[in-house]
Amino acid sequence: MTSAGPTPIKSISLSELGERLAALGQPSFRAKQVMEWIYGKRVKSFDAMTNLPAALRAQLAQEFSFDSLEVVRVLGSDDTTRKYLFKLHDGALIESVLIPASPALYGEASDRRTLCVSTQVGCAYGCKFCASGLDGWSRNLLASEIVEQILKVEEASGEKVNNLVFMGMGEPLANFVNLMKAIEILNAPWGVGIGARHITVSTSGLAPQIKQLADQPLQIRLAISLHGATDEVRQQIMPVNRKYPLDVLLEACDYYVTRKKQRITFEYILIDSVNDRAEDASALARVARRIGAKVNCIPYNTVEGLTWKRPSERRQDDFMAILDAADIPATIRREKGHDIAAACGQLRRQTMQPA
Ligand code: SAH
Ligand code: SF4
Numbered sequence: 413m414t415s416a417g418p419t420p421i422k423s424i425s426l427s428e429l430g431e432r433l434a435a436l437g438q439p440s441f442r443a444k445q446v447m448e449w450i451y452g453k454r455v456k457s458f459d460a461m462t463n464l465p466a467a468l469r470a471q472l473a474q475e476f477s478f479d480s481l482e483v484v485r486v487l488g489s490d491d492t493t494r495k496y497l498f499k500l501h502d503g504a505l506i507e508s509v510l511i512p513a514s515p516a517l518y519g520e521a522s523d524r525r526t527l528c529v530s531t532q533v534g535c536a537y538g539c540k541f542c543a544s545g546l547d548g549w550s551r552n553l554l555a556s557e558i559v560e561q562i563l564k565v566e567e568a569s570g571e572k573v574n575n576l577v578f579m580g581m582g583e584p585l586a587n588f589v590n591l592m593k594a595i596e597i598l599n600a601p602w603g604v605g606i607g608a609r610h611i612t613v614s615t616s617g618l619a620p621q622i623k624q625l626a627d628q629p630l631q632i633r634l635a636i637s638l639h640g641a642t643d644e645v646r647q648q649i650m651p652v653n654r655k656y657p658l659d660v661l662l663e664a665c666d667y668y669v670t671r672k673k674q675r676i677t678f679e680y681i682l683i684d685s686v687n688d689r690a691e692d693a694s695a696l697a698r699v700a701r702r703i704g705a706k707v708n709c710i711p712y713n714t715v716e717g718l719t720w721k722r723p724s725e726r727r728q729d730d731f732m733a734i735l736d737a738a739d740i741p742a743t744i745r746r747e748k749g750h751d752i753a754a755a756c757g758q759l760r761r762q763t764m765q766p767a
Contacts, residue, residue: 420556421450421476422563423593426602436471446472447602454563481560483568496565500557504550506530506581508561510569524610526575529561531591532582537616539637540649541683543715544581552587558594562604576606579614579635585621592628599630608632614679619656619664626664626671634668635708636661638678641695645687658699665703678705682728682744683712684721693734700740707735707742 424432430443442464449461456479458464458472481498484505488494494510509528535542536549561580562573576598578584584591595611597603612633615622625634640646646653656664665676678700682688700707709732712722723731728744735742 418475418477420480420554421446421472421478422556422559422597423554423590425593425596426600432475436468436475438468442468444602451563451597451603451605454567479560480557481564483564486568494569496561496568498561498564500533500553504533506533506553506557506561508565508580510565510571510573524575525571525573526577527562527565527573528577528579529558530580530582531558531578531584531587535582536586537583537650537652539616539639539651541639541681541712541715541718541720543718546715546717549582552590553582555590555593555597558590559597559604562598562606574606575610577612577614577635579612583616583618584613585615585618585625588621588624595630595632599632612677616650616652617656617661618652619660622661622664623667626668631672631674633674633677634672635677635679636665636705637681638696638699639681639683640687641692641699645692645695649683649686662699662703665705669703676703676705678703678707680707680709681712682709682723682731684723684727686720688723688727688731690730690734693731694738697735697738697740700735700742701738707740709735709742709744711744711746 419432421429426443426447429446430440433442433446434440445463446461449455455461458469458476458478461469461472464472480501483496484499485497486494487497492512496508496510498506498508500506507530511526511528530553532552533550534548535545538545538548562576566573578591591613598606599608599611608630609632612635613625614635614637616637622634625632637650638646639649640653641658643653643658646658653661668674669676678696680687680696696707699705709728711728712720714720714722732742732744
């Protein structure tokens with residue numbers, strides 16, 4: 413992207429801002445002051461930064477832009493999953509989902525509020541079961557558009573988000589540079605201050621970028637959307653498997669685990685009669701053992717217009733029993749927010765479709 417026009421202030425780091433301010437002849441402590449106003453006090457304009465000289469505030473307002481996301485719909489209630497639909501400056505729609513404390517899989521349990529954020533408008537990967545990919549891909553989100561999802565939800569809900577999962581719309585690793593910049597800001601003590609271990613990136617399996625992520629210093633967590641433990645099954649529902657077949661993906665997972673000395677999670681949606689047979693569970697157990705991964709099973713959330721179905725509880729239990737017998741650490745997430753179209757991309761689709 414070209415840099416014509418003002419830079420979104422929430423797309424840059426403290427050191428980058430320091431350089432920009434130095435070029436304007438400003439002392440180095442100014443950058444810290446600006447960040448404190450934005451992420452500490454959460455002000456909405458440069459004008460509100462009252463310890464900066466008025467001339468500098470005016471200059472900043474020319475060089476940088478401030479907010480760009482607008483909340484257009486909120487679904488759900490205080491004690492369940494709440495879904496936020498945002499409009500971007502170009503009219504595109506994205507969504508974030510706030511999930512109250514749940515004894516689940518990312519970070520530690522109990523008093524957590526997890527926010528599920530989007531990284532792209534639409535998705536190019538076209539997994540056959542997913543609402544996000546149905547209308548294709550429009551564009552990458554800027555780092556600021558990722559960061560603002562957290563700030564806006566905290567503002568609207570009055571609650572602090574302390575766990576982040578990149579499981580909203582889009583493929584995070586296909587927007588690598590902006591993702592990493594956003595994570596830097598979200599993690600930094602001068603920024604939002606969310607611990608790296610409370611940040612999980614989910615990918616459909618972009619092997620080269622998984623390795624790239626492994627080479628980054630931050631100890632963020634990685635989840636792989638596996639959904640099939642053989643090429644035959646995975647290929648049927650995830651076109652990305654043609655580009656990065658299971659062997660290539662698992663080799664990248666190995667690399668990640670070795671570099672980070674960290675367990676990864678396999679996400680596994682259970683879809684009736686597609687990937688939920690006994691032999692699928694056995695194949696999943698083998699793959700999970702090879703990588704030393706935890707498994708998180710998610711009963712499929714029905715998507716309007718798609719014919720895939722959630723298996724019966726009996727079938728789900730049978731599947732879990734096989735993982736258990738193989739000593740694979742596995743949990744099943746009975747979806748919160750099923751009623752408010754919580755699976756990624758669903759609210760946006762409802763809103764975009766003419767009534
Ligand atoms: N593109 C990334 C992250 C976004 S999708 C990825 O695929 O990992 C986040 C998770 O939601 C993925 O595991 C995805 O497979 C899952 N998902 C998509 N549609 C779903 C549905 N209808 N029901 C349940 N989970 C779904
Ligand atoms: Fe894209 Fe992930 Fe949905 Fe696949 S599951 S279409 S990669 S958002």
